[in-house]
Amino acid sequence: MNRITGRGMMLMAIITAAAGLTAGAGAGTASAYCNGAGNPVYWSTAWAAETAASGTCDGLNDYNGKVIDGASDGTCVYVRYLKDGVWTNSPAACSLSIWTNYGFSDANSYSPSNLCKSSGAGCSSQYGNTGF
């Protein structure tokens, strides 16, 4: 048997997220997480969106992205990602008009992620952020 360290996922779909959905006010279409090096993919839900910084899908183990709130529902949003085997949160994004930046490094450039509501009212389905 092979031995492996902490890798896992958090899968939760309060509102099914799908590529191409707009994320409400202020969330324009853009490339989001990395689906392998050099392959940014759009990601959003009905209430939040996340987008990758230009050039971050470069396989150098550091990811820079930004997140924006998309719904006037009284809750902020954030990204939950698996950083080196531990679930970690981005800072909260409470603005519907200005993106909030975040970034992290990961030893293997594999960080499954979710968009989540700060109220605890659930997270999006998981997306696999790889190749950053």
Next chain:
Amino acid sequence: MSTACVVVIGVLMALPVSGCRAGLERRDPDSGALGGDSAMPAESMVEALVGVSMGELRRRVDVARIQVAIECVEQRGFVLPESAVDALETLPSPPPIFGGNVDAIVRSRLGEPAGSVAVLSSDEDAAIQQCLVSTGTSFADPFGELDDWLDRAMEDLNARVAADQRFVRAAEAERSCIRDLGYPTGDSAQVANALMSDANRLIDEFQSNAISRSAMEQQLGGLVAQENALAPKVGACLKIRLDVEREISREVQQSAIDRNGAALEEIVKEVRVRLHDLGLDTPNTTN
């Protein structure tokens, strides 16, 4: 302990969360933004029927899905150490509505990896990724239909909120509040991004040998102190608008329930059955 970790500790002396490995993101649950606010009407309906809060039920589903993913990885011939399983099942509480931005930058760029990391083979990584993806489609979401209903009930929420004079007044009060803190757009994201930009610049300068480590530490410490001082003020500004948004959201949702409550009740009953089938509906004995 690595040099980087020593740097982080030196820089983060003023932070409420300390340490380079254990304890990252293990915030006090009460610090979660707006987490203590009263439940929305549909959430109350679920709690009344199941006897467990919606937030707790969602957390249980999260953990159950992680367990499915772990089993999937093991079926592919890998073994997860106990510590790794524990780490995967420990979900951080939501972040505060403002704060921790400089902390996050410093930890990410200068701290040690947060977990007990070993070098993984490409086969191991591939197995993990495949399990993560497959679990997402194989584990039926017990809240799917409920969330669809909520989505439909709230689909015109932004427009309704924007047209509500309570929101108009609150949003202007929020902007004014943040402008008074010295940020001309009146948007909290500008505050957060300015702090993070400064932190990144200092680390860039250190890593390009433009400034010494001690200079970086000193200035990062100043940024942390600045953010800590700003956090309650920005948080108070944000809550002016967020509280009104939540109140209007509650009204919108209650209106939808009033119009079509019977259908929602049937959906919630079905949610209860699915949770029971998954063994996730046991009464909460810790809260």
